Amino acid sequence: DKASDYLAVIDITPYFSRSSALASKASGLPAARLSAMAAAGMTLDEIKTSAGEPISGYKENPQHIAVRMPKWDFEKLKGSRDLLDIQKKSTGEAIGIGKTYREALQKAAASLDKSGLDDDALSGKTAEQLSAALRMPSSKRHFIIYRLLKMGADVSRICEITGIDSFFINEMKELALLDEQLCAFRGGTLPESLLVQAKKNGFTDRYIAKAINSTEHAIRSRRAELKLFAGIGDVNGYGQHNSGFFYCSYNIQSGLPQPQSEKKKLVVLASGYCAIGQGTEYDNSVVNACQAFRELGFEAIVINCAPGAASTDAGVADKLYIEPLDAEHILNICQAEKPYGIIAQFAGENAPRLAAELASAGARVVDSYASRLSFAENYALFAKTAQKLNIPVYPSAEAQGLAGALKAADETGCPAIASISTSCGEKTVKIVYSRQDLETAFKTMLDDENCTAAISRFYPHATAAQADVLSDGENIFIPAVSEHIELAGIHSGDSAAVIPSATIPQKHIDAIRRYSALIAKELGVCGLCSLHYSIAGDTVYLAAAELYASRSVPIAAKVCGINMAKAAAAIIAGKINGVKFDMGSLACSSTGYCGVKEAVFPFGSFPEVDPALGPEMRSTGSVLGLADSFGLAFFRAQEAAQASIPLSGRVLISVNNEDKQEALIAANAFKQMGFEVLATSGTHRWLKENGVDSTYVYKLDEGRPNILDEIINGKIDIIINTPATTQGLNDDSYIRKAAIKNKVFYMTTMAAAIAAVKGINAVRGTTHFIAKPLHEYHGSNQ
Structure with missing residues (x-):
């Protein structure tokens, strides 16, 4: 207390925390490593700083x-x-x-x-x-x-x-x-x-x-x-050019002398802070790529600004710069280090933008995406390129203002996914089922007449798939095609996914591999890219392209037993050294098991937010479940991401009209497993008409005890609630919010509900879990 100088201890954190990470990066001392040394029995006198002095004598x-x-x-x-x-x-x-x-x-x-x-x-x-x-x-x-x-x-x-x-x-x-x-x-x-x-x-x-x-x-x-450049400072404060931790400052007249290295220097851009859509998956690729570059004889220099990122840990790179990830600060470092080039593709969603800015400033971006940036962001060029390669794409158009967007929607047809942006950076992505929905979406923006909109046709019951591609510009390697468990319309980062594909026919898998090879070769991709597909009817459509190492790379790598980021680094290194990488040397482990990725959401900290999923990403990370069957892998992924799926009890089903048929399948399955099925009026009536008994439960305005009462009183164990239209999103949001607040296992898509049924059946059919180390899944490939 400032007024009284009273000091009180309010908390003790007996583990490595966010503040520990901050102190570690601010001081240049690898706190986690030093802690491990102490835990192993070393005394403070035995533990040395990078200057060779005992940590016991360390002074700030x-x-x-x-x-x-x-x-x-x-x-x-x-x-x-x-x-x-x-x-x-x-x-x-x-x-x-x-x-x-x-x-x-x-x-x-x-x-x-x-x-x-x-x-x-x-x-x-x-x-x-x-x-x-x-x-x-x-x-x-x-x-x-x-x-x-x-x-x-x-x-x-x-x-x-x-x-x-x-x-x-x-x-x-x-x-x-x-x-x-x-x-x-x-x-x-x-x-x-x-x-x-x-x-x-x-x-x-x-x-x-x-x-x-x-x-x-x-x-x-x-x-x-004016020769006004930033100098280089040593975070450790010892004035050593080999200390490993650096920063730049215009208050430093002449920085530390950067010694000439016989090794070629590569500046590897990290992804920065964690945020929705930008989790630690990107950082995983940075760490693996740096290790590969160092093993291949390069000096790896990482730039990052996130104190808790693994890529900022001691020993990951030869040098770490704690600096903002923008053109000015990256160029300042290049001015001092004189690197051979910059590696941008591991910087996550910022990679294309940074690569374009740096290339335009004259920097050498080894895996340059500058010439390909417009492909991923320009709908007309995207469609033109796909048409040239004879790859089907959804009808799409770009427009300015509401009038232009309405005209574009008439051309593409509805339902459609509308991505609306303002000049000041505000952005929203909505599924619009009519012109009225599009008008409503525009009215939520600050400056609706100056908004730009990208409209793309949307097929609600299409299956989404994704291919993470390794390419040397001519040949490609795809370890596996992942199938999204949620149908199209849910952002790929928010959807659960299974590797290998569980239901996609082989002819469509072959088409995805063929289209991916055409795209990678056409764009001259060197390293990693991720291509998104949608399967509607009997047609495979190219839905989107991420021309960088996507967030799904670590998942595919763990399931398939191949370090994709290291392989991408080796391909890039081969390009630099003029030695072609042997793409034929890449191989996956056997596919006698299954991996399910599940998204992790921050809804627990925001009980007022509706957790219904849509085309706008809201997850902050992901987890992976591995098992010998899809059901068991899905169950384990849910355990890691949310909570264990209840194996018995009462399940509430309240779904939109489009999902009634699948709700019937799910309700039957839950009944057969001994669950009591509860349903709201429309779903209850549909189930009864189709021979499935359920207990009718009141909605909020229909009487007591209602859904909310049952949830609060702990009388519901599983909730299946699928919104359909904008109206539905508003009407039933209280059910989904109550589920989060009261820690009830919930699902907002029927695809997840059907997968949960398989998970429960798999666990019930297993007498005990057998935990296996990763290398046992991968077998001879390790």
């Missing part, structure tokens, strides 16, 4: 400051309340390291994909509105404070409202004042002294360019003329 070397900023994803969780409290709601975090607090703060903000602390989403808000918003702690609090300070707000008043120490507010005030000086030169040329001051205070080239109405390239060129 405050030559730099580290600032951590959490990453929140409230905008991707529709219906969530942006309010910070004792429940953790961040999905990830980024760290910024600098010589001063201001510089480190700005770098942390840049690491969260923001050019600076001035959030454009707050433009147009009055000081009164911002002050009112500041009273409740939210994910935008720092950015609200900064905007108020630019408006001239009093520091003491902000301290009074927020309880934040005046040091931090005063530091932000200094940045706001400097920001105003930059804006005064809008349309003009910045004085050298002001540009130097701005860079030392952490303002990015992008932010400065926006402030003076210039371009990032122009600011970069101006810095080059």
